[in-house]
Amino acid sequence: MTATTPISRSAPDAGEPMAPPRPPRASAGLQRRRKNGKRPRTVTDWVLLAAAIVVAVLIAFPFILILINSFKSPQDYAATGPLQLPTQLYFDGIVRFWERVDFPQKLWNSIFISGVVSVLAVLISVLNAFAIGIGRVRARTSIIVLFLLANLLPQEALLYPLYYMFKQVGLYDNVWSVIIIFTVIQSAFGTYLLSSVFGTFPKEVLEAAALDGAGRWKTLWRVIVPISRPTLSVLLIFFFIWTWNEFLIPLTFLVSNDNQTVPVAISVLQGDRLMDVTTTSASALLGLIPTLVFFLIFQRTLTRGITAGAVK
Amino acid sequence: MATSVPFVRAAKRPAKVAPAPDEPLIPSRGGRGRGAYWLYLLPGFVLLTVIVLIPLGWNVYLSFTEWRGIKPPEFIGLDNWIELFGDAAFWASFRNSIAMIIAMVIVPTLLGLLLAALLFDLIGRKFGGRLASFLRATYYLPQILPVAVAGIVIGWILRPGDDGALNQILESIGLGTLAHNWLGSPDTALASIMLVMVWVQIGYPIVIFMAALQRVDPELYEAAELDGANWLQRFRSITVSIIRPEIYVVALTCTIAALKVFGPIYVLTGGGPGTSTLVPAYYAYSEFFQSQQVGYGATIATALTVIIAIVAIAFIRAQLRGEEKERAGL
Numbered sequence: 001m002t003a004t005t006p007i008s009r010s011a012p013d014a015g016e017p018m019a020p021p022r023p024p025r026a027s028a029g030l031q032r033r034r035k036n037g038k039r040p041r042t043v044t045d046w047v048l049l050a051a052a053i054v055v056a057v058l059i060a061f062p063f064i065l066i067l068i069n070s071f072k073s074p075q076d077y078a079a080t081g082p083l084q085l086p087t088q089l090y091f092d093g094i095v096r097f098w099e100r101v102d103f104p105q106k107l108w109n110s111i112f113i114s115g116v117v118s119v120l121a122v123l124i125s126v127l128n129a130f131a132i133g134i135g136r137v138r139a140r141t142s143i144i145v146l147f148l149l150a151n152l153l154p155q156e157a158l159l160y161p162l163y164y165m166f167k168q169v170g171l172y173d174n175v176w177s178v179i180i181i182f183t184v185i186q187s188a189f190g191t192y193l194l195s196s197v198f199g200t201f202p203k204e205v206l207e208a209a210a211l212d213g214a215g216r217w218k219t220l221w222r223v224i225v226p227i228s229r230p231t232l233s234v235l236l237i238f239f240f241i242w243t244w245n246e247f248l249i250p251l252t253f254l255v256s257n258d259n260q261t262v263p264v265a266i267s268v269l270q271g272d273r274l275m276d277v278t279t280t281s282a283s284a285l286l287g288l289i290p291t292l293v294f295f296l297i298f299q300r301t302l303t304r305g306i307t308a309g310a311v312k
Numbered sequence: 313m314a315t316s317v318p319f320v321r322a323a324k325r326p327a328k329v330a331p332a333p334d335e336p337l338i339p340s341r342g343g344r345g346r347g348a349y350w351l352y353l354l355p356g357f358v359l360l361t362v363i364v365l366i367p368l369g370w371n372v373y374l375s376f377t378e379w380r381g382i383k384p385p386e387f388i389g390l391d392n393w394i395e396l397f398g399d400a401a402f403w404a405s406f407r408n409s410i411a412m413i414i415a416m417v418i419v420p421t422l423l424g425l426l427l428a429a430l431l432f433d434l435i436g437r438k439f440g441g442r443l444a445s446f447l448r449a450t451y452y453l454p455q456i457l458p459v460a461v462a463g464i465v466i467g468w469i470l471r472p473g474d475d476g477a478l479n480q481i482l483e484s485i486g487l488g489t490l491a492h493n494w495l496g497s498p499d500t501a502l503a504s505i506m507l508v509m510v511w512v513q514i515g516y517p518i519v520i521f522m523a524a525l526q527r528v529d530p531e532l533y534e535a536a537e538l539d540g541a542n543w544l545q546r547f548r549s550i551t552v553s554i555i556r557p558e559i560y561v562v563a564l565t566c567t568i569a570a571l572k573v574f575g576p577i578y579v580l581t582g583g584g585p586g587t588s589t590l591v592p593a594y595y596a597y598s599e600f601f602q603s604q605q606v607g608y609g610a611t612i613a614t615a616l617t618v619i620i621a622i623v624a625i626a627f628i629r630a631q632l633r634g635e636e637k638e639r640a641g642l
Contacts, residue, residue, distance in 0.1 A: 056450040082477035128356040135349025156613040161367035184363040245458035247575040263458040287461035
């Protein structure tokens, strides 16, 4: 997990539903400030703002370079260099790479693996967290630590035994090997997180369900899961993105072209003799587009999940 | 309340509602007691055992064997471990891990603190929240990429020879003599990888710290300002002290991520030239699948696991001590 965590959280200005309720005096103060408009801006403020913008431009610069150079012909690139806009739009690099790796197939593999993993991992996390957070089974602290450690472990420490095991059972070079492994690794984190969320579940709700004659199984699916839906959907999205971004295990387990994920398929062709400079740029572009799309879609979902949870 | 910063919130939220600590939250109606909850743990536990616990134990065992993956492993006692301690490549890989920690923990945390405070305290207040969140999203952009793809993006810019983008840019501004084989020469390869990692990592602390800053009552800043505290004083005594738990969490997760770096090395340098960018994760991988020295690869992987466990425990203990001190101080 390369710290690919939080995406959303909307603007940090005060008075968002996110912020904890403040004492009335504080809100009055806020309103007063709002009415008076923004604070005066000094020269230093503008200089600092400029610095923050320069940092943002530096960080965005590699994306911009990749974007403009993916649409150039190699001759165009050689003539005008990386900073010029393309003299004419050239799609051959992208098309050639798209066909070479059979990109739709790779996209589907990544979507299928990440989608199945995120659903299964949330399911397992819910079951585990129900026993630990609601059921408060004995030795639960040690169990949580165990799950957390399973998530922190370097995957290299499991790699060869897993490789050998999956070869023995005939699942090597099969997307299900990767699905099973990541279901376990992601649900280890989910168990850790959900156990503490379920541990603070309002007891009155559970007692009411029990009075109405709901058993544990029913209480879990009809009461706890619906109420925790915002948390669960955030978890689902993170599992999806984390699994999408995984590299070492898909690289090791999915060796044939038909099974590779997007990041693996793109990496194995780097340095290939047939990849000219703009085709390589196009390959990077194809690698980053799906994650940019998720970023745009999930940004809203996540924010909604967070505010919904806060209002509840 | 759902949270987009799972790690942080979970760590900071000890069960506040504490009914008798060992009672299940659902009142039991006679019959089955607490034991039945174990059934819910069963699938998760079986999977954890098969996919994590058994392979982990097996890997530790393999570190005491010589195995090339075909004939059964041969027990050789501590030979691998003795070899490991005298292995210059292994120590080089750990020196490079320290470089990764500088690039993924120290630089991003310090820069992240400054930028988060700048966005929250100045830009958000004086230039509007929209601008602040737009800048924050831009800083976060590289974080959403698969690290391998992030490596490819920067690798493209650092391509060797005349058609490399950075070399061309240098040429065009009259610094052509600085053009370089950035990833291919021992003097710049590690620095180039570090650059990739700073770029990838910088957005993470910023987002976490800004989320944490929402706990700060703006009146606190105003009061401090009225009392004549300058920006640096406010930064040190309000910003840093309030988000200290998040600083620990960021430092912990990023240190562990830095020790595990694999993707960028795989796509950019393969550990070379020589051992100049070799990291333990890549070293273990190449022993497993290129040299077929499974026993030795398992030794490297086990050593890495032990180090990560030590780092995790040390951080968590430091954090707990910090919290205790704070409570004692109050």
